[in-house]
Amino acid sequence: MEKELKRLFRSYVISGIVFLIVISGVIISEKYGDAVSNTLKKLQAVRSDIISMREAQAGMDKTLTYAKALIPPDIASRTPDERIFIVLDDLNRRIKDAKITITEMEHKGIEVTLPVTIKAVMSGKLIAKDYTAFVQNVGYLQSLSLPFFSIGGITMSQSQDKTSVSYEIKGDLRTIKLQ
Amino acid sequence: MARQIAVSFENEIVRVAYVSLRRGKLVIKKTIVFNDDEFDDFLKRENARRFTLVCDFKSFYQDTLFLPPVKERHFRNIVETEIRKRFPELKDFSFFYEVLGERTYEGKKGNETFVFAVSNNDLSSIIGRFSKYGKEIKGIYPSAFTMSRLVNVFYGITDDAALCVTGSKTSKTLFVVRDGKLYFIRAAQSLESSIHDSDVQTINMTINYCRQTLRLNPSRVILVGDACCKYETTMELILPAICMDISHKVIAPRQTVMEFIIPISAVLPVKGMARGDLLPENYRNIYRQKAILTYYTAFFIFFSVIGLFYFKMKYSEIMDTKRKIVQLISEIKDMEPIRMNYEQKKSEIYRLAPLIDLVNNMNSSPDMQKALMELSALKGAETRDINITSMDVSPETNTLRIRIKGTIAAKNFTHMQQTYQYFINTIKTRGMDVLSDKLDFRDYSFQIEVKYK
Numbered sequence: 001m002e003k004e005l006k007r008l009f010r011s012y013v014i015s016g017i018v019f020l021i022v023i024s025g026v027i028i029s030e031k032y033g034d035a036v037s038n039t040l041k042k043l044q045a046v047r048s049d050i051i052s053m054r055e056a057q058a059g060m061d062k063t064l065t066y067a068k069a070l071i072p073p074d075i076a077s078r079t080p081d082e083r084i085f086i087v088l089d090d091l092n093r094r095i096k097d098a099k100i101t102i103t104e105m106e107h108k109g110i111e112v113t114l115p116v117t118i119k120a121v122m123s124g125k126l127i128a129k130d131y132t133a134f135v136q137n138v139g140y141l142q143s144l145s146l147p148f149f150s151i152g153g154i155t156m157s158q159s160q161d162k163t164s165v166s167y168e169i170k171g172d173l174r175t176i177k178l179q
Numbered sequence: 180m181a182r183q184i185a186v187s188f189e190n191e192i193v194r195v196a197y198v199s200l201r202r203g204k205l206v207i208k209k210t211i212v213f214n215d216d217e218f219d220d221f222l223k224r225e226n227a228r229r230f231t232l233v234c235d236f237k238s239f240y241q242d243t244l245f246l247p248p249v250k251e252r253h254f255r256n257i258v259e260t261e262i263r264k265r266f267p268e269l270k271d272f273s274f275f276y277e278v279l280g281e282r283t284y285e286g287k288k289g290n291e292t293f294v295f296a297v298s299n300n301d302l303s304s305i306i307g308r309f310s311k312y313g314k315e316i317k318g319i320y321p322s323a324f325t326m327s328r329l330v331n332v333f334y335g336i337t338d339d340a341a342l343c344v345t346g347s348k349t350s351k352t353l354f355v356v357r358d359g360k361l362y363f364i365r366a367a368q369s370l371e372s373s374i375h376d377s378d379v380q381t382i383n384m385t386i387n388y389c390r391q392t393l394r395l396n397p398s399r400v401i402l403v404g405d406a407c408c409k410y411e412t413t414m415e416l417i418l419p420a421i422c423m424d425i426s427h428k429v430i431a432p433r434q435t436v437m438e439f440i441i442p443i444s445a446v447l448p449v450k451g452m453a454r455g456d457l458l459p460e461n462y463r464n465i466y467r468q469k470a471i472l473t474y475y476t477a478f479f480i481f482f483s484v485i486g487l488f489y490f491k492m493k494y495s496e497i498m499d500t501k502r503k504i505v506q507l508i509s510e511i512k513d514m515e516p517i518r519m520n521y522e523q524k525k526s527e528i529y530r531l532a533p534l535i536d537l538v539n540n541m542n543s544s545p546d547m548q549k550a551l552m553e554l555s556a557l558k559g560a561e562t563r564d565i566n567i568t569s570m571d572v573s574p575e576t577n578t579l580r581i582r583i584k585g586t587i588a589a590k591n592f593t594h595m596q597q598t599y600q601y602f603i604n605t606i607k608t609r610g611m612d613v614l615s616d617k618l619d620f621r622d623y624s625f626q627i628e629v630k631y632k
Contacts, residue, residue, distance in 0.1 A: 004313060005465060008472040015479035022486035029493040036500045043507040050514045053521035060524045067531040070538060110533050131555060139548035146534075148541045154551070157569040176533050 071178065072146050080112040080175045081105060084147050087173060088116070095120065095137055114173045116149070123164035134167060147175035182208070184225075185442035187233040187322065188305070189347035193218045196442045205447060207431035210439050222312040230309060232319040233445045235345075235352055239321070240266045240296040241364050243393075245282065245289045254278075254290075262296050271299040273457040275324065277360040293361055295321060299459045306462055315466055316458055318445070323354040323364045324455035325444035326403055326423075331359040332449055333425055334401070342386060342397040342418070344374075345441060346406040351378055353385050355395055363393055373409025374402065383417050404440045545579045547572060550631045553609045554581070562605060564588045564598045579631040581611070587623045595623055603627070 072083070084105070092100055098120035106113040118137075122130030141149040152170040159166070187194045197209040213221055244261050246254070258276045262269065274296035282291045306316055326343055334341065340357035351369045355362040367381045382400060389395040400420040407422035426436045429443065436443070445452070528535075550572060558565065567585040574580075589595030599618050606613060606629055614628040 004310075005469060005472075008469055008476070012472045012476045012479070015476045015483065019479035019483045019486070022483045022490065025490050026486045026493070029490055029497065033493055033497050033500070036497055036504070040500050040504050040507070043504060043511065047507060047511055047514070050511065050518050050521075054514075054517045057517075057521060057524060060521075060528060063535070064524060064527055064531070067528075067535050067538075070534060071531075111537070135548055135551045135555070138551055142546065142548055148537065150541060151544070151547055151574065153571065153573040154547065155569070155571050158567070162566070174537065176537055178531070178534060 070145055075146075075178055080147075080177050083175055084112065084114050084173050087144060087147055087149075088114070091116075091118070091141075094140065097121070110177045112147075112175050112177065114147075116171055116173055118169040119166065121164050121166045123159075131165075138169070141169070141171070144173075147173045150174055182227075183231060183317075183446045184227050184229070185231045185233065185446045187235075187439075187442035187445075188215075189235055189322075189441065190237075190349050191215050192347060194439055194442050195221070196439045196446075198443055198446050200448060201430070205429045205431075205443060207429060207435055207439065207443065210431075210435055212438075219308065219312075222309060222314060225314075228313065229315045229317050231317045231442075231445045232305065233322045233325055233441055234305065234319060235322050235347060235350065235366070236297050236301060237366075238298065238301060239364070239366075240269060240272075240294075242294055243279070243362070244292045244294055245284050246292050247287075247289050248281070258292060258294055262294055266296065269296060269298060271459075272296045273299055273302060273459050275455045275457065277454075279360055279362065280358070293363075295324070295361070295364065297321070297457055302457060302459055306458075315469075316462065318453070318456040319458050320445050320452070320455045321364075321457065322441050322444070323352055324361060325452070326441070327354060327356045327361045328449045328452055328455075329403075329423065329425065329440075329444045329447065330356045330401060332447070333423065333428075339398040340389070340395045341399050341401050342382065342389065343401045343403055343423070344378075344382060344406045345403040346371075346373070346378070351381065351406065353382065355389055355393070355397060357395065362395060363389065371409075374406055374412055376412050376414045378406075379412045379414040379416055383414075386417055404437060407437060543577060544574050545577065545632060547574070547579065550579050550581065553611065553631070554583075556609060557602070557605055559605070562598065562602050564594075565602050577632065580614075581629040581631055583625075583627045583629065585625055587618075587625065589623055592620065595620075599625060 074083075078086075088100070088102065095118060098118045101117045101119075103115045106115075120134070122134065138151070138154070141151060150172045152172065154167065154169050156165055156167045158164075182197060182199045185196045185198060191214060193213040193215055195211045195213070196207055199206050199208060211221070240262070242262075242265055244258070244265070246257055246261060249257060255276075259274065262272070262274055274294055276295070277293045279291040279293055281288060283289075302319060305319065309316055322345060323343075326345060330341060330343060338358060340355055340362065343354050343356060345352045346369060349368060349370075351367045352364065353367065354364045365385055367378075367385075369375070369378050369381070386397055386400075389397055397418060400416055400418045401423050402420055403423045422437075423440065424433075424437075425440065425447075426433045428447070429436045431439075554570065558567075564587055565585055566588060567583055569582075569584045571582040572579055587595050587598050589598055595618075602625075603613060603616060606627065610631070612630040612632075614630050616625065616627040618625045
């Protein structure tokens with residue numbers, strides 16, 4: 001009986017070891033399988049991202065085309081300050097009867113700003129014509145690009161004797177330093 | 180009940196009965212009788228592994244003890260201790276006991292207890308015959324005990340004592356049963372298994388012994404098995420004798436039932452049979468360990484096989500996933516130019532981002548030129564009496580706030596009100612929202628705040 005018990009015990013130990021090996025194999029394969037699945041998912045996400053990149057490129061091209069169209073041809077040859085002064089001189093020529101005052105040029109990071117005040121008077125019988133010119137000048141100011149003219153406010157007031165209307169346009173000439 | 184094999188050792192004879200239970204009755208499928216020396220060959224040939232044994236022990240110890248009344252779980256230990264005291268030559272033994280009843284002895288209450296013990300050496304030699312051939316013993320019972328249970332089943336538990344007699348070729352076993360309990364066992368030599376004059380003498384002497392010494396008064400004699408089959412005597416028993424007949428509970432020829440009554444008495448489903456099992460504790464432990472090892476080994480093998488199948492399946496899955504990964508990596512490598520192109524454009528956009536922000540910022544402001552044109556259209560024929568003295572246009576988030584101040588050259592209040600109202604309506608029709616308006620009746624002046632989008 002003891003022999004049989006020893007034989008049984010040997011079978012028990014061997015089968016136990018085999019069982020432990022198999023269970024370990026199952027656990028390891030399970031974890032490895034999970035890791036491999038996660039890798040597959042991540043790679044699928046990468047491929048999906050690249051496809052999204054391809055689809056986004058049309059929009060990026062459009063944006064770049066638009067942005068590059070805004071860049072003046074002399075961006076490399078002139079400094080931001082220079083370009084602001086060129087526009088200022090142009091303004092002076094265009095709005096002859098106006099008094100254009102400026103303050104200090106401000107440099108905030110890559111943005112360059114010059115506060116500008118334009119004052120003029122529309123008087124007499126030419127008020128209507130002057131008003132038309134004034135509106136056209138406001139349109140011109142709005143159309144400026146690098147530098148832009150940011151209108152802070154427009155004030156118009158009639159003189160006491162109602163013969164003239166003075167106006168004041170406050171704003172900033174703004175541009176940026178492009179690398 | 181599955182098939183069981185009961186074996187009874189009746190001195191030189193070994194009886195084997197293959198039985199099973201069907202609808203409450205025992206079915207004897209096969210019976211064999213061997214001489215003792217032929218039995219080993221039978222064990223070698225027989226495929227079955229488990230047997231129930233009934234033995235006529237040649238050497239046994241029995242007594243009736245008076246023990247203190249204690250809890251059931253301690254009583255067995257006390258019985259064992261008493262047996263060791265009473266029979267010091269018994270070192271290693273197995274026993275059973277029957278509590279016959281409460282009695283008062285010398286003013287003390289106690290339990291009168293019948294004990295029966297057999298040396299484990301004797302038991303081991305019997306068990307060893309089986310384990311040599313890889314067989315296991317389910318239980319090993321003294322024949323007197325199993326027969327006493329039969330008496331209870333077939334004749335009821337009564338206050339009347341009965342003297343039972345079973346026989347083999349060279350000995351007779353006599354035992355007294357009362358109240359369903361065993362009171363006394365005696366083994367006596369005899370010439371044959373049947374009843375002869377010498378046996379009648381032995382029975383009569385035993386009856387007298389019971390009456391005089393044991394204070395038991397058997398009312399009848401129950402003859403069992405071979406003792407019942409052959410009755411060749413000239414002497415008379417001092418008590419009426421009957422044959423134990425259990426053939427109505429067993430599906431087999433009557434003769435077979437009578438002949439094999441001892442082995443089948445151990446496998447009949449009778450209450451209390453387990454109390455008489457003399458299988459030594461160490462063998463029970465060995466069988467238990469074997470059973471545990473067998474079950475665990477089977478468990479390990481079964482789940483290892485399942486684990487291997489699962490592992491194979493998982494392996495295929497993993498290899499499949501790895502193939503997909505290799506394919507994907509190749510695809511991603513081919514898509515590298517797209518990614519690089521994207522990165523290039525992204526960095527260019529980042530470079531131009533401040534310009535784009537500035538443009539967006541500028542474009543978010545409402546068109547002042549258009550607002551001024553709308554304002555110039557406010558003056559018309561109907562509003563010629565309106566004199567705008569000042570206008571203040573200031574940008575806010577996505578809108579323009581316009582403050583208009585002026586006077587109305589009206590003839591009277593009605594005219595003033597009408598002109599003013601018309602002016603307000605005109606402002607609204609030009610796409611502007613009037614935020615507030617104030618008309619001063621004293622000086623015909625007004626102040627209107629307008630929002631233009």
